Amino acid sequence: MAKGYKYFEAIEKHAGKLAIFTAIMVSIGGLAEITPLFVEAHSITASAGVKPYDPLRLAGKDIYVREGCYLCHTQMIRSLRAETQRYGAYSVSSESVYDRPHQWGSKRTGPDLARLGGKYSDEWQRLHLLDPRAVVPQSNMPAYPWLADEPIDSKDSVARVRAVQLLGDPYSAEKIAAAPAALEGMTAMDALVAYLQGLGLPAEVAEDPT
C-alpha cells in the first residue's frame, strides 16, 4: 500500500471523521462562489433604477410562477449577438433584484420574455393566453382560460407585498395603503397581463435619474 493510505485509513475506519471531512469538502466550493455574490448584491440593489413590483404586478408574477410559465420561457437574454438581435439588449443583474424567486429559466420551448413589455397590446396578450393557437396556429403553448374568471384576493395580495417589504424591498406606506383599491375588481388575467407588459420596461429604467 502507498504511504498516503495510512492517513486515509484513519478516516475510513471512523464514521464520525468520514462525515466531518465530507461535510468540509462539500462546503468549500459553495462558500467560495456564493459569499462574494452576497456581498456584491448590496451594491446592485443600491445603484439600480429598477422599481419593486406594484401590488398588481406582484400578483401577476405569482401567477406566472404558479402556472409554470418559466418552464417554457426564459427571462435572461444572454450577451450573445444572436440573442440581442432577436430579443433586445442583454439582461443585467440590476433588472432582477426584485425577482423572488428569479425567473431566468433554463429552457426555451417558447421565446424569451425578458423584454416583452410593450411588444404587443393588452388585448393581444389576453387573446393569446385564452387560446394561443387562435393567434399563432403552430404554437404548443397551453391555453389559460380560467385566468379570466379568477378574482384577485386583495387581502392575500397585501400580505404578499408586506412579506417582500419585510425582506427588504422598498415599498412606501402610501403604496401599501393604496393597494386594496388598486386591486379592486381585478382578475388573474389582468394581473398577469400587467406583469407581462411590465417586463423589461427600458423606458422606466431610463427615466430614473440614478
Next chain:
Amino acid sequence: MPQTETYNDQVVRLFLLAAAIWGVLGMAIGVFVAAQLAWPALNFDTPWLTFGRLRPDHTFGVIFAFGGSALMGTCYYVAQRTGHTRLALPRLANFTFWGWQLICVLAMVTMPLGLTQSKEYAEPEWLIDLLVAVVWVSFGVVFFATLARRRIKHIYVANWYYGAFIIAVGLLHIVNNIVMPVSLTKSYPVYSGTVDAMVQWWYGHNAVAFFLTAGFLGMMYYFVPRQAQQPLWSYRFSIVNFWALISVYMWAGSHHLMYTALPDWVQSVGMAFSILLLMPSWGSAANGLLTFNGAWKRVASDPAAKFMVIALVFYAAATTEGSLMAVKTVNSLSHYTDWTVAHVHSGAIGWVAMITIGSLYAMAPRALGRPAMHSRRGMEWHFWLHVTGLVMYVASMWTAGVTAGLMWRATDSSGTLIHPFIDSLIAVRPFYLIRFLGGLLIVAGMVVMAWNLWHTAADARARLIKPIPVPIPEPEPRQMPAPVPARA
C-alpha cells in the same frame, strides 16, 4: 451480541415496493408531458393538467420519489451487508419510509394545484420542505448509527458515497429553501435575482451531483462487484475518485448560467471545474466497468448485470457530454435547447434509471427470500424496451436541440436573423413525437418490472420469509481492502 441477529429487510422491501410504483408513475407523467409538447390539446384547458403544473410532478416523481425511495432502500440494505450488522434504530427507519412517502404524495398533489416555489428540483412549498428536513435528518441518523455499530472495521466505499449523498443533500436543501412564509401555501425566498439564481443552480447542479450521481454511485459500488461476483477493480482508485468528486462538483454549478448576468469570474470558475470533473467521473465509470473484467461471459447471460454495464457506459457518456457543454462556446449553442434535455435524460434514463433497475433486480430476490427474479424473460424484455426507448429519446432530443440552436443563431449575408422563433418550434415538433414513442417503450419496461417484482414478492406477500442471519463470528478485522460484500 447474540448469535441470532438478523438483517432488517422489512423496511428495504417497503422502499423496493415504493420505488417500483413511483418509477411507473413518474415516468408515465413524463410520457404525458412529452405528449403535451407534441399535442397541446392534451392540456385539456384544465389548470392541474397543464404542462407547466405537471412537469414538476415528472421531475419530482422520478428524482425524489422513484430515485429517493430506491436510494434509501438500497442504502439500508448495503449498510447492513457491508457492516455485518442489523440496521440501527428500526422505528426511526420505518419513520423515514412513511415520512418520505408522505412527502412524495404531498408534493405530487400540491404542485399540480399550483403551489410551487418555481425553483427547479425544489418546487414544493415551505411546509413540505420542513418535513423533508426532518425526514432527511432522521435518515442520516439511522445511516450513521448503523455505521457506528458495524462489525467490519473498514467502511466500504459504497457507504462513503451514501454518506456524502446524505450530508450534501441535507445542506443544499436547507440553504436553497430559506424563505419568508406569507401563508401556509406561499412563501418568498430571502434571495432575489442573481443571488437567487446562483443559489438555485448551486443547489440544482449539486442535486444532480449528490442525488443523481453520488447516491447512485453508492449503489454501483456495492451491486456491481456483487453482480460481477468479484472484488472492485481498484480500491485505491475509488478513494481518489471519491474525494475528487465531492470536492470538485460543488464548484461547477455556475455552468448552468453561462453568458447570463452572473459575474464572469463565477462562470469561468464553473467552466474550469466542470472540465476537471471529467477525471473522477471517468474514474468511477472505469472502476465499475473494469470490475466486470474476466466476467463478461456472465454479463451476457445476466440481465441485471447488463443494466449495470449500460448504465456505466451512459454515466461516462453523459459526464463527457456535460463537460463539453460546460465549455462556454458549446454552451452558447446548447443552452435553453433540447440538447440540455437530451443530456439530462442520457444521465437520467441511461445512468440513474439503469443502475437503479440493475440494482433492484440484484437486490430484490435476496430481500424477498427467493433464489432469483420470477421471470428472466421479463428482465430481458425490460432491458431491450428500456435501451430502445433510451436511444430514441436521446437521439431525437439531441437532434432537436442542435437544430433549434442553429436556427436561433442563423443569419443571412447581411447579418439579419433568418428564422422567426416559431420556425424552430415547427422544426422540432416531429422529434417530440419520437421522444414520446421512446418514452412509451420505457414505461412499458417499467410496468414489466413492476409485474416481475410483484410475482417475485409472492413469499413476502404471504409472510413466509425467514429473516437472513447476520454472518457472525466477525471477519478478520484487518482485512484490506474492505471485504467484498457478504454473500447474502
